[in-house]
Each structure stands twice: as structure tokens, then as C-alpha cells.
Amino acid sequence: MSRMFLRPDDVRDLVAEQWGADRRVAALDRLTGGSKKGVYRLRLDDRTTVILYVWAAGENYWPPSPAVPDDPFTDASGAELFAANHAVLTAVGVRTPDLLMLDRAGRHLQADVALVEDVGAMRLEALLEQDPAAAAAPLAALGDALRRMHMTLSPRYGRIAAIARGDAPQARGTEDIITDRALGHLDAAAARDARLADAHERITGHVRHLRNAVPAREQYGLVHGELGPDHVFVTPAGEPAMIDIEGLAYFDVEWDHAWLRMRFGDAYSALRPVGLDPHRLEFYRYAQVLSLIEGPLRIADTDFPNRRWMLDLAEWNITKALAEI
Structure with missing residues (x-):
């Protein structure tokens, strides 16, 4: 499978909607480690950085496999799960990167996407x-x-x-x-x-x-x-x-x-x-x-x-x- 990952031009309209037409994408770096969704660090020309999550078939390396129907951990990926789970963690006082924007309508990319707080690079x-x-x-x-x-x-x-x-x-x-x-x-x-x-x-x-x-x-x-x-x-x-x-x-x-x-x-x-x-x-x-x-x-x-x-x-x-x- 030939995978095509996002380039800065792909997120130009998203950036304009979120921060205004005067903001420009300085860099879009795909971060390593993800296997079910794409994770990118988005850098703007004013040195603002955020993390972009992309749930798309081309970002998911996992092939399908037989699953137990009532196993809650099988194929646990997707924007719906992310949004619901983020809300629950926030309600019980568990720190997770702030959710800045969620788009499940494909307005800018042919995929569900979220923008979240960039909490840094130290794991x-x-x-x-x-x-x-x-x-x-x-x-x-x-x-x-x-x-x-x-x-x-x-x-x-x-x-x-x-x-x-x-x-x-x-x-x-x-x-x-x-x-x-x-x-x-x-x-x-x-x-x-x-x-x-x-x-x-x-x-x-x-x-x-x-x-x-x-x-x-x-x-x-x-x-x-x-x-x-x-x-x-x-x-x-x-x-x-x-x-x-x-x-x-x-x-x-x-x-x-x-x-x-x-x-x-x-x-x-x-x-x-x-x-x-x-x-x-x-x-x-x-x-x-x-x-x-x-x-x-x-x-x-x-x-x-x-x-x-x-x-x-x-x-x-x-x-x-x-x-x-």
C-alpha cells in the first residue's frame, strides 16, 4: 500500500478557519509512534503549535482480524470514541491534552480530525x-x-x-x-x-x-x-x-x-x-x-x-x- 500523508497545503483551509486568514502554516511534522491514527505537530508562523489527529484509512496500519463482538478494546479508534472519552476524563479531573476542535463532517480533509493542545515532547x-x-x-x-x-x-x-x-x-x-x-x-x-x-x-x-x-x-x-x-x-x-x-x-x-x-x-x-x-x-x-x-x-x-x-x-x-x- 502506498501511503500519502498530509502536507502543509492540505491543512491551509483548516488553519484559516481556526486562526484566521492571516495565519500561515510554517511546518507540519508527522510524529512517530501512532499506528491507528495520524498524529501531526502543526506549527504556525507565530510559533503557535498544536497537535492534529487524523482518523483515516491511510493512517491506520492495522489489518482487520476476527474479533470478540463484546470486547470493548477491539479496534478502539475513532473520533467518536475520542470525543466521548475526552469528556469523561475531563469530568473526573484527569489531565489530557485540551480538545480545541473536532471535525467529523470532513469539511477540510476527507477524514475525521481533531486539534488538541500541544503539551510538549517529553514522555x-x-x-x-x-x-x-x-x-x-x-x-x-x-x-x-x-x-x-x-x-x-x-x-x-x-x-x-x-x-x-x-x-x-x-x-x-x-x-x-x-x-x-x-x-x-x-x-x-x-x-x-x-x-x-x-x-x-x-x-x-x-x-x-x-x-x-x-x-x-x-x-x-x-x-x-x-x-x-x-x-x-x-x-x-x-x-x-x-x-x-x-x-x-x-x-x-x-x-x-x-x-x-x-x-x-x-x-x-x-x-x-x-x-x-x-x-x-x-x-x-x-x-x-x-x-x-x-x-x-x-x-x-x-x-x-x-x-x-x-x-x-x-x-x-x-x-x-x-x-x-
């Missing part, structure tokens, strides 16, 4: 590596934000927008959704890797064993869905600002904490987590290992620019999945 991930002492305050503030999210409760699980529409089925427990999700990831990954094909029955048994230890639940917290230190920017004022929020949902908080433990490593304890069910946490952790095999192997079959990194990530998690059986 919490980089700060943890470069200056752990300086990362302590934003890390603690992130822990406070997560506790506010995880203690914002709902009797229903699912995507924010779907719950608001009354379109979030509750036919079964979240643990059964994750069982189907994990086994679907296993099936897809085993078709690409002989080691997983050979271990398919044993891995399936392990997934079911972990699921059977999980008690039922009927109350859910607000979760990010896939939060790592690369999904948090530290503003010039030292505030942690959450990004990639389209996967926000009401779900088991252990889903977030499985990601957090994996991604934050030794820094995880500084987040001071809420009380967790250890059985559900362990089950979700293993399900995410399988996800981090299937997803990277699938996107590595495309023209994604960092294919080697994805293959290495899959290999790392194949080793982890096999070691536990």
Missing part, C-alpha cells in the same frame, strides 16, 4: 529513563489520576459511547470476554508460529485454568485500556497528560493494572494501586501476553515502518507464554 517513559528523580512527582500525580479513574464506578461495562447509547451488551462476565479474546489471539498467532501451534492445547488449558479461578463481578471502574509510560506526556508544568484515550472503557481495573505492572516495571509501586483481585490480575496479565504476540505478528505483515521492533516484541512474549506452561 514519562523518557523521563523515567533519563531522570528518575524528576519523574517522581508526575508519576505520583499519575497514580492519583488513575485512582480517580478506577474509583469512578459503573454497574455496566463497555465503551463510554456505547453505554451512553444504551448499546453495551451485558450478556456475560468480563472474564468470559477476555477468555474468548485470549483464545482468539492464540488461534491467530498459532497460524503464524509453529511453537505456538505445538503448544496450543496446553496454552488453552492454562487460559481456562486461570479463568476458572476468577470470581464473578458486577461493578466496573474507568480504565484506559493500554496505559504505559509512552502514553503519558509530562507538560512543562510537570503534569502527567494521558494520550491515546480511545480505548477508555468501564471494565475491570485489573485490566489496566496488568498493563501498568508490565509497562512501568520497577516504577509501578509508585502508582499506589487500588485493591486488586490477584486471580483476575494474573489471568488478564497472561491474556495480554497473548495479545502482544498476535497483534505484533499481524501488523508485521503490513508496511508498518518499524516491523523489526514488532517481531522482537512478539518473540519476547512468545517466550513468556511458553515459559508458563
Whole structure:
């Protein structure tokens, strides 16, 4: 697939509408890291900078795959999800880049777009590596934000927008959704890797064993869905600002904490987590290992620019999945 990304002339009318005809585009830089939407830093001739999100087919590297119908985290992308989730995070006092403009009518581009505040280029991930002492305050503030999210409760699980529409089925427990999700990831990954094909029955048994230890639940917290230190920017004022929020949902908080433990490593304890069910946490952790095999192997079959990194990530998690059986 030949991908055509935005050029400064493509956003000229958008800039004129937003800031006036006397403003000019000085630069439009496509930022790395995004795989489902395009992320651009827009620089104006008065040195104003904002971030432009573009939800377009040409910006999405992910090929379609079989999905569990009631899994709220599958294909969690799009302007509708972004807008609904941004509003909820703002309401519970969680810092995320301010939403400046949302266009779902294609008035300037043949895609849904949003303009958001440019909170800078410092990710919490980089700060943890470069200056752990300086990362302590934003890390603690992130822990406070997560506790506010995880203690914002709902009797229903699912995507924010779907719950608001009354379109979030509750036919079964979240643990059964994750069982189907994990086994679907296993099936897809085993078709690409002989080691997983050979271990398919044993891995399936392990997934079911972990699921059977999980008690039922009927109350859910607000979760990010896939939060790592690369999904948090530290503003010039030292505030942690959450990004990639389209996967926000009401779900088991252990889903977030499985990601957090994996991604934050030794820094995880500084987040001071809420009380967790250890059985559900362990089950979700293993399900995410399988996800981090299937997803990277699938996107590595495309023209994604960092294919080697994805293959290495899959290999790392194949080793982890096999070691536990």
C-alpha cells in the first residue's frame, strides 16, 4: 500500500478557519509512534503549535482480524470514541491534552480530525529513563489520576459511547470476554508460529485454568485500556497528560493494572494501586501476553515502518507464554 500523508497545503483551509486568514502554516511534522491514527505537530508562523489527529484509512496500519463482538478494546479508534472519552476524563479531573476542535463532517480533509493542545515532547517513559528523580512527582500525580479513574464506578461495562447509547451488551462476565479474546489471539498467532501451534492445547488449558479461578463481578471502574509510560506526556508544568484515550472503557481495573505492572516495571509501586483481585490480575496479565504476540505478528505483515521492533516484541512474549506452561 502506498501511503500519502498530509502536507502543509492540505491543512491551509483548516488553519484559516481556526486562526484566521492571516495565519500561515510554517511546518507540519508527522510524529512517530501512532499506528491507528495520524498524529501531526502543526506549527504556525507565530510559533503557535498544536497537535492534529487524523482518523483515516491511510493512517491506520492495522489489518482487520476476527474479533470478540463484546470486547470493548477491539479496534478502539475513532473520533467518536475520542470525543466521548475526552469528556469523561475531563469530568473526573484527569489531565489530557485540551480538545480545541473536532471535525467529523470532513469539511477540510476527507477524514475525521481533531486539534488538541500541544503539551510538549517529553514522555514519562523518557523521563523515567533519563531522570528518575524528576519523574517522581508526575508519576505520583499519575497514580492519583488513575485512582480517580478506577474509583469512578459503573454497574455496566463497555465503551463510554456505547453505554451512553444504551448499546453495551451485558450478556456475560468480563472474564468470559477476555477468555474468548485470549483464545482468539492464540488461534491467530498459532497460524503464524509453529511453537505456538505445538503448544496450543496446553496454552488453552492454562487460559481456562486461570479463568476458572476468577470470581464473578458486577461493578466496573474507568480504565484506559493500554496505559504505559509512552502514553503519558509530562507538560512543562510537570503534569502527567494521558494520550491515546480511545480505548477508555468501564471494565475491570485489573485490566489496566496488568498493563501498568508490565509497562512501568520497577516504577509501578509508585502508582499506589487500588485493591486488586490477584486471580483476575494474573489471568488478564497472561491474556495480554497473548495479545502482544498476535497483534505484533499481524501488523508485521503490513508496511508498518518499524516491523523489526514488532517481531522482537512478539518473540519476547512468545517466550513468556511458553515459559508458563
